[in-house]
Amino acid sequence: MDLQLSGRVAVVTGASKGIGLAIAATLRAEGARVVAASRKLSPELAELVGDDLIHVPVDLMDPDAPGSVVRAAVDTFGGLDILVNNAGGPPPGITMPTFSFFDLDDENWRSVFEFNLFSTVRAVRAAIPAMLARGGGSIINISSTHARQPSAVNVDYGAAKAAMTNLGKALSDEFGPRGIRVNTVTPGPVRTPWWTDAGGAAEVFAAKVGMERDAVLDGTGAQMMNLTTGRLGEPQEIADVVALLASPRAASTTGADYIVDAGLLKTV
Numbered sequence: 001m002d003l004q005l006s007g008r009v010a011v012v013t014g015a016s017k018g019i020g021l022a023i024a025a026t027l028r029a030e031g032a033r034v035v036a037a038s039r040k041l042s043p044e045l046a047e048l049v050g051d052d053l054i055h056v057p058v059d060l061m062d063p064d065a066p067g068s069v070v071r072a073a074v075d076t077f078g079g080l081d082i083l084v085n086n087a088g089g090p091p092p093g094i095t096m097p098t099f100s101f102f103d104l105d106d107e108n109w110r111s112v113f114e115f116n117l118f119s120t121v122r123a124v125r126a127a128i129p130a131m132l133a134r135g136g137g138s139i140i141n142i143s144s145t146h147a148r149q150p151s152a153v154n155v156d157y158g159a160a161k162a163a164m165t166n167l168g169k170a171l172s173d174e175f176g177p178r179g180i181r182v183n184t185v186t187p188g189p190v191r192t193p194w195w196t197d198a199g200g201a202a203e204v205f206a207a208k209v210g211m212e213r214d215a216v217l218d219g220t221g222a223q224m225m226n227l228t229t230g231r232l233g234e235p236q237e238i239a240d241v242v243a244l245l246a247s248p249r250a251a252s253t254t255g256a257d258y259i260v261d262a263g264l265l266k267t268v
């Protein structure tokens with residue numbers, strides 16, 4: 001299927017690793033021109049940099065950063081068609097998962113909302129005028145199953161992602177008539193550096209339940225998390241859904257929430 005993304009301009013936040021890297025690589029492979037935002041340029045992202053992909057080094061905790069990323073798209077590629085708000089998870093200096101409401105002070109709550117929600121709010125605020133100038137666009141927000149399945153685990157993150165999912169629906173309603181589609185993708189556990197890095201989620205989780213780190217990442221962890229597929233998701237499996245939602249082939253899909261969670265959520 002031709003996704004008709006050739007020549008379209010996309011911004012992807014959190015694009016140096018994990019899900020964001022897979023999204024940036026996939027959109028570029030489909031012919032889009034990509035602005036990839038993250039604090040650092042990873043070796044994997046550096047391999048993609050060229051005429052059709054630039055890296056913009058920003059810390060999205062800075063309120064001016066989302067606007068500067070959108071400006072880079074307009075200045076470099078002449079406009080903006082696609083915005084993927086992917087950056088999220090633990091903000092700088094915070095380790096996740098957490099396991100109780102009482103693990104969290106005001107600073108935790110503030111920084112988790114700043115990174116996971118407000119950076120998206122600011123990116124959307126900057127992107128919509130640029131998209132309207134081109135007659136429309138597609139915004140995709142990367143949420144989490146924590147938005148739909150509240151629990152004691154990462155309670156601040158779940159609340160921020162629930163707000164993000166809610167925001168996406170509201171935006172789709174307001175801007176759909178003007179040609180901007182807004183959709184949410186809701187991943188379950190995905191094998192990314194957030195899980196696999198030293199000190200990452202797999203190690204924290206393993207220490208909590210008295211397992212080996214590698215067991216969390218293989219079938220045992222999947223069994224404990226009740227994943228019906230028996231394994232964590234892969235970044236490419238999220239990126240492929242994002243690419244379809246970015247595409248004009250999905251012109252009637254807006255205000256939707258696509259769950260890609262390896263069967264974690266058990267409700268309809």
Ligand SMILES: NC(=O)c1ccc[n+]([C@@H]2O[C@H](COP(=O)([O-])OP(=O)(O)OC[C@H]3O[C@@H](n4cnc5c(N)ncnc54)[C@H](OP(=O)(O)O)[C@@H]3O)[C@@H](O)[C@H]2O)c1
Nearest residue numbers: 014016017018019038039040059060088089189190192194
């Ligand atoms: N992995 C999962 O199991 C899972 C599950 C559900 C939802 N999600 C969601 O999926 C998205 C991607 O997660 P992931 O697992 O791929 O994360 P990841 O592997 O930790 O990658 C995070 C990306 O965000 C960038 N980043 C981190 N802090 C930043 C900051 N302050 N400013 C700018 N960029 C920053 C990182 O690059 P730098 O470090 O260079 O800045 C990196 O490119 C997040 O929204 C997360 O909430 C993930």
